[in-house]
Amino acid sequence: CPYHAWSYSLRGELVRVPSKTLPEGFDKADHPLYRVALSVWRGFVFVNLAEDAAGSAHSSFDPASADLGNWPLESLVSGHVLRKVMNCNWKIFWENFNECLHCPGVHKDLSRLVPIYGRGLMGRHDDPEWTRHADNDAPEFSGGLRAGAETWSRDGQAHGPVFSGLTPAEHAAGQTYATSLPSMFIVGHVDYVRSVRLVPLGPEQTELTAEWLFAPDALAATDIDNIVGFGTQVLEEDAAICEVNQKGLRSMRHKAGVLMPEEYDLHRFHDWVRERHAALVP
Template identity: 30%
Template sequence: MTASWPPAPLSVDEPVGAPTLLPARAYVRAEVLAWERRHLFAGTWSCVGRVDELPAQHGVTVGDVPVLLTRDGDRTAAFANTCRHRGHELLPDGGSADGRVVVCPYHAWVYTLDGALRAAPRFRDVPGFSAADHGLVPLPVEVWHGWVFVNATGDAAPFTVHLGELAGLVAPYAPEKLKLAARHDYRVRANWKVIVENYQECYHCPRIHPELCAVSPPNSGHNYDLPGAWVGGAMDLREGAETMSLDGRSRGAFLPGVDRRRVLYLALFPDLLLSLHPDYVMTHRLRPLAPDTTRVECSWYVAEGVLDASYAERFWDRTNRQDWAACESVQRGLASPHFRPGPFAPNEDAVQRWVTLIRRAYLGTPPWEGQ
């Protein structure tokens, strides 16, 4: 069973003529973000991190739903982060523990890592009480190439349907075999959708990304039109450039079996941006904090044996900060009473696909259904 997908609390009808951006209120209104948190984040498949970084117990808020993740050997599970007694959170958002059992801090109900109720103080002699009836509520969870995805409402389409044909594009890079080389946390004063829209076009690159344009032609490549809840495409490397770095040189190890002349930029709905390079994988994981504020966790993954990935980190930290400044300016412009949605340029087709996906979701069509 999948979510009923009630329409969002705003009108998204397009004017007659060329397709346009969403209306400004989609980027600035608190009630719209509240709807998105429930339906687009909790109601689909949100990325909650890397499986090899999970402790035995971890609390995280997925959209607007508190979730408890547990890890027991190779088994990863997800549960509603609410005690079956009085609803107290078992761990706070961002909290973690390494114990073999989960203990509610309110009345000390005890659960195993597979969600079963082990002990409920003073309930031993209560007539009709059965621990088997009060286990934690399980939630769908999937581990894909080392990333953990959770459907916090429990009613999304299967993860394979959500991925669609993205799976075949990512598989050659085998991200699960790569190690974390660096990570930056950014707080960007822009709506999460503005960040994805910026990520999906290089129309802006000649104006704000001189380093990027030196190693990759901004008009190169193509965008994909394939099934799944994602958008994206590929760009070429310039002649003589080995990778995306300040001098175009790689100081890492090239990944076997991948195209060494292109870089893939893929946005898996709703919150994981995948940048696949010949010699490293970079991700941006988004968490909306407010209509105009987004936390962005940027991570770089390289092959085992690579000791220094600073060549990639320096290039993208500079590029990220250029993007964040642009996104923050867009957000300020969206808040102007004079903003009107503009048309898409011919090379903004991936942005248009993303906006169409969002628009259809607002109107009641889940993002995993064909565009």
């Protein structure tokens, strides 16, 4: 410890206290570092600050999101890291993540790449009139990327080898999300994977860490800037609008908003927060 120079073993046991005398009954064994729960999932290390956390990293993922089982997550390596402090509460970010009504206004380029986002929708069934277009496979109705595009990059093209184990549906989807509330989501694309981690720094401040992951041999052959530049733009757009939202919530007049039908995933998120809050506050 840099404060009073207590020394700990790598297992967290207190091994040395430099005081000249010790209080009566002081036993170093009573003062180890705090234990935390650790779980390894497909190359990611998850830490839960609870000593005996229930479940595992795997069980922390939303079963309604994808499992990315066909992406070789374990073998990927980091190609780029973006760290950013956003001046907003962590829940504001997740609310933003859970809807696309903001997409046409906030994400102009992304809305061109994923045409259904340009309609303010996340998927085919978000359209109340979807049965009228049920047989239409155009991406503005079915989801997925615009014709000719393969991945999230500035030009929509893959810039290295694509993963071989993906299904045709996973290829066509363009983006596949696995979500682990409240701290991370992972997006699988055909040629790379992006993880986004969140750490609350305070009531109105959240640190975001985005990491672009590639197959080791792809990293040398891949035009990373084309890929990283696009994802960074989308994250910056979201961060900026989340900060605007946070400012609005501080208005003395504001009490509550109202959810639109397209925001059904926000409703799920609010229920998730309510449940955990109720468990904490009897």
